[in-house]
Amino acid sequence: MQNFDSVVIGAGQAGPALAVRLAQSGRKTAIIERKLMGGTCVNVGCTPTKTLIASARAAHVARHASEFGVMISGPIEVDMQRVKARKDAVVKQSNQGLTDWLKSTPNLEIIEGHARFESANTIKVNQALLQAKEIFINVGGRPSVPKIDGLADVKFFTSSSILDIDYLPRHLIIIGGSYIGLEFAQMYRRFGSQVTVLEMGPRLIAREDAAVSLAVQEVLQNEGIAVHLNVADLHIAKHANGVFVSANVDAQPIELTGSHLLLAVGRQPNTDDLGLDLAGVKSNDRGFIEVDDQLRTNVQGIWTMGDANGRGAFTHTAWNDFEIVAANLLDKDPRLVNDRIATYALFIDPPLARVGLTEREVLASGKPALVGRMSMARVGRARERSETQGEMSVIVDAESKKILGAALLGIEADEVIHCIVDVMTAGAPYTVIQRAVHIHPTVSELIPTLLGNLKPLTA
């Protein structure tokens, strides 16, 4: 039996930073990782996808260069081996940087292997038993693979395995029209694949307002991506050219043949093989571990951070979880997960950036609210760049003047949103942004103008 003060299970986005803080506080600490340092984000999530998206954008810009007076003679070709090599190099740099940081931290032991609870304070890894007063779960999640008729008979990719390929699928069929499906759809279309998205819901990215879903769908269709909604009765089978898919779309039968299939239908937490029952840790029916506002589980001395607690599904929420646990435990600085304002981006081009409530949620709340809308065609920066697709909208509480939410679909939206996030976090009224001087010519300079033209929000 090895004794530690603190053990972190999983080296995802929250675990490593917390392990370092715990070790620095004088606690004898161990971090256990069964696969790759940095977890999903670094190895099979944000970093590789955003690196590939950058290559795909380079191809897109090159194809449209003549619109800017830049003439490229000959066809634009994408060398998928070089695309993958570039992605691998960026991933390796992040993974290595993290590994070096952890290895160089005094008082911190890195243990490679699968961790499983034996009791509330005992963990088994590679036949060794570890005991600790404090245990922090940061096990993240993995792609869901639901039962779909015929799926077991064909080869298919998940968001992880598709990152290993160094060739171009002729026709990529993607099941699932949400964050993962849409980022890969545009990326592969720009690399040169034919792409078809099959979504069972009545619209893409169904958490968003209908107008936002529609605008995103138009962006993708404008690039030649085929989108089928209301897909039911999916059946998949092997085909000489790859994969055969049949389904009903709005009760009409469709049949497709693709060269490759990508499953992008959600993620599930890595909690089924953790021995939670032996520790007495409660999880819900989807496997997410239940936590309180400080991310403590029902068992004293056990916390859960990141995707596995179901309170966020992004790298920035996992990182914020680390900050919350560290602040409460190490800094005597009370911080609560409920104080977090939901914000995220969909990294298609142009990106969709979101913060706070949707219009649907505000209308359902019954609060009197105001909304400002602006087409990206009005934004000088967008016109100068010939990228005018999209619309920005911000919703404000009519009484308190506080911003309730925003949906920005347009170039630079993933950066611009932060001026709204910061004012919301400060609890300040929208008039603070309205009076700020923003730099010309940027997208952000139009946010005060957008807020200067608010109208009542109606259904």
Ligand SMILES: Cc1cc2nc3c(=O)[nH]c(=O)nc-3n(C[C@H](O)[C@H](O)[C@H](O)COP(=O)(O)OP(=O)(O)OC[C@H]3O[C@@H](n4cnc5c(N)ncnc54)[C@H](O)[C@@H]3O)c2cc1C
């Ligand atoms: C394709 C894709 C793109 C994404 N893009 C973005 C993006 O652009 N922006 C964004 O904010 N988020 C993005 N995400 C989501 C983001 O990657 C996750 O929200 C984030 O990685 C969650 O971090 P985490 O700390 O909860 O766990 P993870 O990063 O999932 O890490 C958990 C770690 O725990 C290890 N582990 C699990 N079980 C055990 C065990 N029993 N013993 C030992 N180790 C174990 C795993 O091997 C893993 O290394 C993306 C996800 C995917 C799949």
Ligand SMILES: NC(=O)c1ccc[n+]([C@@H]2O[C@H](COP(=O)([O-])OP(=O)(O)OC[C@H]3O[C@@H](n4cnc5c(N)ncnc54)[C@H](O)[C@@H]3O)[C@@H](O)[C@H]2O)c1
């Ligand atoms: N930009 C980002 O921050 C980013 C990027 C990628 C992933 N992520 C994270 O990864 C998580 C998972 O993303 P995701 O897109 O896989 O999942 P998701 O849960 O957001 O969406 C899954 C989609 O698949 C559809 N679907 C499910 N079963 C289907 C079926 N049988 N046929 C057709 N459609 C089906 C659902 O209706 C839904 O639209 C996200 O919640 C997000 O947190 C974030």
